[in-house]
Amino acid sequence: MEQDLMSERSELPVFVPAYDTEHTGGCLEACREIVRVHREHNVPATFFIVGRLLEEEGREYRELLGDSGLFEVASHTYSHRLFLDHPVCGKGADLEQIHTEIVEGKRLVEDVFERPCVGLRPGCGFETGFRGASGVVAELAAAGLRYVSSQLWGPHSTVPAPLEQAYTYADEGAPGLWEFPGHGWHENVLKGHNATPGRLLLWPPFYPDALMTGYVKTPREEFEVHRFFVDRAIRDRREYVSLVWHPWSLGKFDPDMAMLEQLFGYVAEQGMGFARFCDLRERRCS
Ligand SMILES: [Zn+2]
Numbered sequence: 001m002e003q004d005l006m007s008e009r010s011e012l013p014v015f016v017p018a019y020d021t022e023h024t025g026g027c028l029e030a031c032r033e034i035v036r037v038h039r040e041h042n043v044p045a046t047f048f049i050v051g052r053l054l055e056e057e058g059r060e061y062r063e064l065l066g067d068s069g070l071f072e073v074a075s076h077t078y079s080h081r082l083f084l085d086h087p088v089c090g091k092g093a094d095l096e097q098i099h100t101e102i103v104e105g106k107r108l109v110e111d112v113f114e115r116p117c118v119g120l121r122p123g124c125g126f127e128t129g130f131r132g133a134s135g136v137v138a139e140l141a142a143a144g145l146r147y148v149s150s151q152l153w154g155p156h157s158t159v160p161a162p163l164e165q166a167y168t169y170a171d172e173g174a175p176g177l178w179e180f181p182g183h184g185w186h187e188n189v190l191k192g193h194n195a196t197p198g199r200l201l202l203w204p205p206f207y208p209d210a211l212m213t214g215y216v217k218t219p220r221e222e223f224e225v226h227r228f229f230v231d232r233a234i235r236d237r238r239e240y241v242s243l244v245w246h247p248w249s250l251g252k253f254d255p256d257m258a259m260l261e262q263l264f265g266y267v268a269e270q271g272m273g274f275a276r277f278c279d280l281r282e283r284r285c286s
Contacts, residue, residue, distance in 0.1 A: 013233040014275040015267045016242035017045040017260075018149070018182065020076055020121060021053065021061075023248045028057055028064075030251025035064055035071075037260045041268070044070045046276045048121040048149070051078035051108035058112040066113050072276040074119035075105035075145075082123055083136050083150075087157045088200070089124040095135050102143045118146040119277050121182075125152025125244070129179045134172045141174035147281045151181035152244055158202040160185045160210060163229065163238050166280065178284060180277050182242050184229040188249040190216045207232065219258040226263055234270060240280060 019034065021027045031047070038045055047065060054061060065071045077083075078101045081093040093101065102120065109117035120140065129151035130136050140148060154161050164181040168174070188194050192215045205211060209228070216222045226243050233241035250257065267274070 012270065012272045013230075013238045014240045014273045014280075015230065015264075016180075016240050016275050016277055016280065017043060017264075018121070018242050018245065018277065019045065019047050019250075020244065020246045021047050021049040022076055022080055022123075022246065024053060024056055026248035026251055027053065027246075028060055030247035030255075030257075031061070031064060033251065033255065033257045034247055034260065035068075037257045037264065038070060039068075041261075041264045042070070043264050043274045044072070044276045044279070046072040046074055046119065046278070048074050048076035048119070049109065050076045050080050051105040052080075054108040054112045058108070062112050072119070072278045073109050073113050073115070073117065074121065074277065075102075075109050075117050076121055077101040077123055078104035078108070080123035083130070084126050084133060086124050086126060095139070098136055099139050102139050102145070106143055106145065118144075118281065119148065120145050121149040125150050125182065127151070127153045127155065127157045129181065130169060130172065132172070137169045137172035137174050137177060141169075141177050145177065147178040147180055147277060149180045149182055149242075149277060151179060152186070154202050154206055156202060159189055159200050160207065160229070161244070162206050163233055163236060163241060165239055166284075178281055180240075180242070180280060182244045183233075184241075184243045185212075185225055186244040186246075187222065187226075187253075188246050190222060190225060191249065191253050193249045193252065216253075219254040220262070222254070222259045223262040223266070226259070227266060230263070230267060230270065230272070234272070240275065242277075
């Protein structure tokens with residue numbers, strides 16, 4: 001896989017499938033279907049898993065993801081507490097709580113899967129990731145994390161999230177800690193699966209061609225929304241594109257994962273490769 005990744009590097013972005021795995025209701029069942037699609041297409045993925053979920057269903061997740069080289073398992077914090085204040089999602093925890101969220105979340109991934117956890121995606125994500133949040137960055141670096149994926153929103157905490165690319169937290173004192181922003185529409189928002197206020201759009205829009213007039217109704221419509229960001233990543237010569245996906249929400253809307261089948265097929269047709277976030281981080285060691 002590493003070889004594929006490198007050969008695509010100069011011309012085409014890679015697609016990074018990533019899943020915020022966070023609910024006892026629905027995530028595990030959906031992950032079984034997601035894993036089936038990934039195995040059939042031989043497509044790697046990063047699963048960010050909440051620590052509390054592993055306390056309850058760790059054995060099942062280990063069986064599902066543990067012995068495949070296709071899957072990276074990273075942390076989605078211990079209990080999904082917010083690390084910063086967020087205008088849509090709520091108030092941030094204090095630094096002591098954040099320390100526990102980081103350390104316990106990482107430890108549970110490592111205990112359950114018996115391999116290092118190098119990445120973390122915080123609950124909800126933020127407009128500018130952890131830029132300027134030196135206290136949080138210091139905790140992440142001290143825990144031994146090598147990357148985070150925390151920038152998941154557009155300007156003024158809107159969706160879709162633009163195709164921002166990787167950067168380091170050198171300015172916050174951690175040059176070895178990388179940020180890999182997520183892109184596009186949070187798919188749960190596309191379907192009205194969360195109680196979201198109606199003020200999520202940016203004006204003037206970042207991507208006027210990708211305006212939505214309502215919730216998506218079919219997997220095909222969802223595919224069309226995500227495809228825009230794949231096409232745009234190619235056009236803009238990005239290194240990677242990664243959408244913000246939640247197994248519970250994907251499964252509720254599309255239990256057979258038809259959207260994933262369509263999108264992975266489309267990505268492959270474009271000649272693009274696939275990667276996990278840990279693969280993107282590894283590139284930066286050489
Ligand atoms: Zn989450």
